[in-house]
Amino acid sequence: xxxxxxxTLAEARKGLADKTFTSLELTDAHLSAIEQARLLxxxxxxxxxxxxxxxxxxxxxxxxxxxxxxAGIPLGIKDLFxxxxxxxxxxxxxxxxxxxTYESTVTSQLWRDGAxxxxxxxxxxxxxxxxxxxxxFGPVGNPWRRxxxxxxxxxxxxxxxxxxxxxALLCMGATATDTGGSIRQPAAFTATVGIKPTYGRCSRxxxxxxxxxxxxxxxxxxxxxxxxxxxxxxxxxxxxxxxSADIAVPDYEAAIGKSVKGMKIGIPKEYRLDGMPAEIEKxxxxxxxxLRSAGAELVEVSLPHTKYALPAYYIVAPAEASSNLARxxxxxxxxxxxxxxxxxxxxxxxxxxxGAEVRRRVMIGTYVLSAGYxxxxxxxxxxxxxxxxxDFEDCFAKGVDAILTPATPSAAFGIGEKGGADxxxxxxxxxFTVTVNMAGLPGIAVPSGKDAQGLPLGLQLIGRPFxxxxxxxxxxxxxxxxxxxxxxRWW
Amino acid sequence: MSTATHKLLKGATGxxxxxxxxxxxxQVTSNSKLFSGASTAFGGEPNTxxxxxxxxxxxxxxxxNEECVRQAVRTGLGLNATINLRSVxxxxxxxxxxxxxxxxxxxxxxxxxxxGEVLLELEGGRTAIVGIERxxxxxxxxxxxxxxxxxxxxxxxxxCGVALMEIVSKPDIRDAEQAxxxxxxxxSILRYLGTCDGDxxxxxxxxxxxxxxxxxxxxxxxxxxxKNLNSINFIGQAIEYExxxxxxxxEDGGKIDQETRLFDANKGETRSLRSKEEAxxxxxxxxxxxxxxxxxxxxxxxxxxxxxxLPDQKKARFVADFGLSAYDASxxxxxxxxxxxxxxxxxxxxxxxxxxxxxxxxxxxxxxxRLNKEGRDxxxxxxxxxxxxxxxxxxxxxxxxxxxxxxxxxxVWQEGGDPRALVESRGMKQVTDLSAxxxxxxxxxxxNPDKAAQVKDKPQSLGWFVGQVMKSSGGKANPQAVNELLKxxxxx
Numbered sequence: 002x003x004x005x006x007x008x009t010l011a012e013a014r015k016g017l018a019d020k021t022f023t024s025l026e027l028t029d030a031h032l033s034a035i036e037q038a039r040l041l042x043x044x045x046x047x048x049x050x051x052x053x054x055x056x057x058x059x060x061x062x063x064x065x066x067x068x069x070x071x072a073g074i075p076l077g078i079k080d081l082f083x084x085x086x087x088x089x090x091x092x093x094x095x096x097x098x099x100x101x102t103y104e105s106t107v108t109s110q111l112w113r114d115g116a117x118x119x120x121x122x123x124x125x126x127x128x129x130x131x132x133x134x135x136x137x138f139g140p141v142g143n144p145w146r147r148x149x150x151x152x153x154x155x156x157x158x159x160x161x162x163x164x165x166x167x168x169a170l171l172c173m174g175a176t177a178t179d180t181g182g183s184i185r186q187p188a189a190f191t192a193t194v195g196i197k198p199t200y201g202r203c204s205r206x207x208x209x210x211x212x213x214x215x216x217x218x219x220x221x222x223x224x225x226x227x228x229x230x231x232x233x234x235x236x237x238x239x240x241x242x243x244x245s246a247d248i249a250v251p252d253y254e255a256a257i258g259k260s261v262k263g264m265k266i267g268i269p270k271e272y273r274l275d276g277m278p279a280e281i282e283k284x285x286x287x288x289x290x291x292l293r294s295a296g297a298e299l300v301e302v303s304l305p306h307t308k309y310a311l312p313a314y315y316i317v318a319p320a321e322a323s324s325n326l327a328r329x330x331x332x333x334x335x336x337x338x339x340x341x342x343x344x345x346x347x348x349x350x351x352x353x354x355x356g357a358e359v360r361r362r363v364m365i366g367t368y369v370l371s372a373g374y375x376x377x378x379x380x381x382x383x384x385x386x387x388x389x390x391x392d393f394e395d396c397f398a399k400g401v402d403a404i405l406t407p408a409t410p411s412a413a414f415g416i417g418e419k420g421g422a423d424x425x426x427x428x429x430x431x432x433f434t435v436t437v438n439m440a441g442l443p444g445i446a447v448p449s450g451k452d453a454q455g456l457p458l459g460l461q462l463i464g465r466p467f468x469x470x471x472x473x474x475x476x477x478x479x480x481x482x483x484x485x486x487x488x489x490r491w492w
Numbered sequence: 493m494s495t496a497t498h499k500l501l502k503g504a505t506g507x508x509x510x511x512x513x514x515x516x517x518x519q520v521t522s523n524s525k526l527f528s529g530a531s532t533a534f535g536g537e538p539n540t541x542x543x544x545x546x547x548x549x550x551x552x553x554x555x556x557n558e559e560c561v562r563q564a565v566r567t568g569l570g571l572n573a574t575i576n577l578r579s580v581x582x583x584x585x586x587x588x589x590x591x592x593x594x595x596x597x598x599x600x601x602x603x604x605x606x607x608g609e610v611l612l613e614l615e616g617g618r619t620a621i622v623g624i625e626r627x628x629x630x631x632x633x634x635x636x637x638x639x640x641x642x643x644x645x646x647x648x649x650x651x652c653g654v655a656l657m658e659i660v661s662k663p664d665i666r667d668a669e670q671a672x673x674x675x676x677x678x679x680s681i682l683r684y685l686g687t688c689d690g691d692x693x694x695x696x697x698x699x700x701x702x703x704x705x706x707x708x709x710x711x712x713x714x715x716x717x718x719k720n721l722n723s724i725n726f727i728g729q730a731i732e733y734e735x736x737x738x739x740x741x742x743e744d745g746g747k748i749d750q751e752t753r754l755f756d757a758n759k760g761e762t763r764s765l766r767s768k769e770e771a772x773x774x775x776x777x778x779x780x781x782x783x784x785x786x787x788x789x790x791x792x793x794x795x796x797x798x799x800x801x802l803p804d805q806k807k808a809r810f811v812a813d814f815g816l817s818a819y820d821a822s823x824x825x826x827x828x829x830x831x832x833x834x835x836x837x838x839x840x841x842x843x844x845x846x847x848x849x850x851x852x853x854x855x856x857x858x859x860x861x862r863l864n865k866e867g868r869d870x871x872x873x874x875x876x877x878x879x880x881x882x883x884x885x886x887x888x889x890x891x892x893x894x895x896x897x898x899x900x901x902x903x904v905w906q907e908g909g910d911p912r913a914l915v916e917s918r919g920m921k922q923v924t925d926l927s928a929x930x931x932x933x934x935x936x937x938x939x940n941p942d943k944a945a946q947v948k949d950k951p952q953s954l955g956w957f958v959g960q961v962m963k964s965s966g967g968k969a970n971p972q973a974v975n976e977l978l979k980x981x982x983x984x
Binding site: 091101105323 | 548549552554585588593647776777782783
């Protein structure tokens with residue numbers, strides 16, 4: 002039964018319903034895959050006992066015919082989600098061995114629908130990073146390698162553990178979060194499907210906050226259909242999060258296979274960057290061609306404020322983060338360093354508890370909100386944000402249903418290769434994805450091909466607010482045309 | 493504001509005018525906190541009324557408590573202020589252990605309530621108007637306990653996150669008397685509205701006072717802020733001290749440094765807490781966890797329609813309906829409980845139009861006088877409204893005289909009981925039977941022939957006869973009847 006890990010979620014659901022195998026068998030297969038893949042460092046905490054208990058419960062429900070839509074499906078949970086009774090650290094030393102007494106809304110909905118928790122997944126510290134290199138638990142390995150190379154590559158970030166674990170067949174799907182591209186970029190780097198839904202689609206309650214106005218939860222999965230199934234359980238209005246939208250959650254899976262004929266797809270000219278690798282250009286054209294042959298109409302569109310998105314993002318996100326992370330002060334929970342007075346307690350605890358990238362962003366954020374700088378930085382960035390949003394609105398007002406762009410400006414790179422000297426080099430990874438967060442729109446990354454070195458590349462589709470269904474329909478067209486990609490096992 | 497209503501301070505170089513603005517922090521009366529469902533009850537065991545949100549656990553989010561919003565709107569309406577249908581919550585960022593989030597959720601650029609005004613009534617019938625700049629909602633911080641352990645401070649999060657209204661006045665206040673009158677009036681309005689209990693001892697109402705001095709009509713001086721005053725007397729003392737301190741510095745050729753000061757109640761002086769340079773940079777920005785607070789005009793109108801009668805309106809009504817003096821009416825409406833007591837007496841009177849004014853006199857002079865003497869509060873008065881109304885009815889209908897009524901009041905105060913029954917059982921009824929009174933009158937005149945003869949030349953000595961008759965009737969004779977009888981019998 003070793004091949005149980007290679008099933009898609011949809012296939013596993015059928016197998017469980019048909020009693021071909023049990024959830025316990027499916028869960029055990031994944032637990033043993035996790036055990037054998039520790040080299041990847043995708044999981045920061047394995048919860049096998051809990052997983053088996055949940056699997057047994059799911060089996061019982063399946064037997065009684067009371068199974069929820071995700072009954073018995075083993076998942077990995079990004080360590081940013083609070084899990085009741087299970088250590089939750091955001092991969093930061095400052096949270097130490099913090100064990101929440103509460104469960105995030107998103108994960109509690111997954112458990113409500115019968116899913117099984119395998120453990121907690123690695124991520125960049127407080128989700129700040131694009132390579133999963135800032136985690137206090139160390140970097141995550143990408144299951145993909147360049148052809149003929151033994152260099153370990155990054156899986157992207159911040160949801161690097163989620164992407165790596167799904168790509169390496171360690172879990173059938175994973176929760177992730179996306180503030181500037183943290184779901185879509187790792188999905189693109191690992192040939193998995195990742196969707197960041199519309200801001201407000203999923204509750205943020207119980208998710209460790211990075212930048213509140215940008216953070217959104219979403220799934221990373223093995224197929225577009227799997228992502229649709231997971232999002233349906235994760236999404237929904239939550240009175241505990243006033244920014245969550247009180248809009249009914251549709252059956253996203255029903256959008257899979259729906260005709261895209263007559264849909265208008267925008268190709269934004271501003272996303273054609275100088276020095277963009279030719280293979281990314283080629284992939285983008287191919288994607289457009291696939292959609293065209295499925296009956297969609299391709300049009301060139303303009304998003305004129307795109308070039309300001311990244312700088313504005315790196316003002317807004319750190320500003321919010323500097324405030325959101327103020328609660329990690331050594332007073333009530335988590336790490337506390339010894340000190341002679343309260344100021345020293347703050348300084349010592351925060352200096353040793355936060356990693357370099359988090360410290361950098363807290364300082365940037367503090368600076369841009371300071372008296373005398375607020376108007377020049379934060380306020381101006383918010384104005385840019387409004388303009389970016391308006392760019393998209395203008396585009397959608399002209400009848401465009403979705404926008405097609407590359408997901409990333411390059412394929413995965415080696416651990417330690419980027420951002421060492423200049424953090425901006427790393428920030429540029431998010432160039433195609435941050436606009437979507439700034440505008441609060443849904444975006445999906447779908448594996449679309451490989452580069453010359455055999456590394457996966459992805460395309461991104463950006464949709465209208467709360468029209469994730471369109472993205473699933475279009476994403477599946479690309480998936481059908483491009484095929485699915487599985488890495489050769491080396492770990 | 494006319495300059496005649498306030499006091500100027502004399503300095504070596506002439507008169508000085510004090511300019512005062514206040515920020516009042518009023519704890520909102522509500523069952524749960526501003527952004528969490530935790531209880532707001534006072535006096536619970538430390539850290540027993542704390543939600544995950546209050547403790548700033550990772551991933552927790554604030555959700556606005558609508559009752560607190562209603563209370564803020566009610567208060568705004570009570571201050572005749574503009575209600576802003578859209579307001580924004582901001583984060584005020586600073587590190588201190590009493591602030592678990594590392595920021596206080598407050599309102600900075602867009603408060604829920606805009607400009608309004610409060611009418612002050614001062615001694616001698618003078619009035620003054622103090623403008624309200626704004627009112628905004630914010631979270632109360634936690635309480636720090638510094639004296640429980642020798643080398644550590646403890647934190648009680650029970651108060652953390654309780655809703656506060658910060659009510660900011662314009663710099664319209666000109667002396668300590670006005671400042672005290674302002675806080676008193678504001679507290680009274682809040683209590684009438686039921687939006688804050690106004691209990692300064694428990695910290696439900698605290699004031700930050702901004703004080704500067706200038707030559708009358710001159711440009712504003714540099715101000716100092718005196719933080720966290722928790723009694724009306726301290727507010728007065730702190731202003732007096734601070735104004736004198738500033739005048740002295742300026743007159744000695746120095747200049748005032750803008751700073752935050754604390755009032756030391758034991759020494760009766762203010763001292764520096766931090767200078768302007770040491771002031772925090774709060775890095776305010778809109779709280780991304782909360783959408784802008786928006787409500788409709790009809791939401792405001794509904795609250796307005798259900799607003800209770802406020803002191804100024806009540807006072808006007810008392811004057812118009814019962815002919816009370818403005819002063820008496822102010823005394824009655826100053827505290828909600830006093831006004832309620834008076835109205836409850838009115839409700840029980842047989843003839844409120846006739847006796848309403850008498851009732852006011854009784855409440856103010858007899859009841860308040862007696863309560864003050866014993867240091868008791870109107871809410872635990874031994875004589876209740878029903879008993880007092882009965883006493884006033886007895887006077888009004890002529891059953892007892894005012895003098896007997898005072899004795900009756902004393903009996904009810906001491907022993908309780910139904911005044912009407914007491915009058916019966918103790919034979920306190922006024923004698924209106926003319927033949928009975930005539931007998932007494934005749935007796936007195938017969939016993940005092942000299943005086944009776946004199947009274948024709950000296951009519952003012954009639955009072956002596958009245959006194960004698962009243963005395964021998966045990967005070968129960970109807971004084972008017974006595975008067976008339978005496979006059980006719982003595983031929984004056």
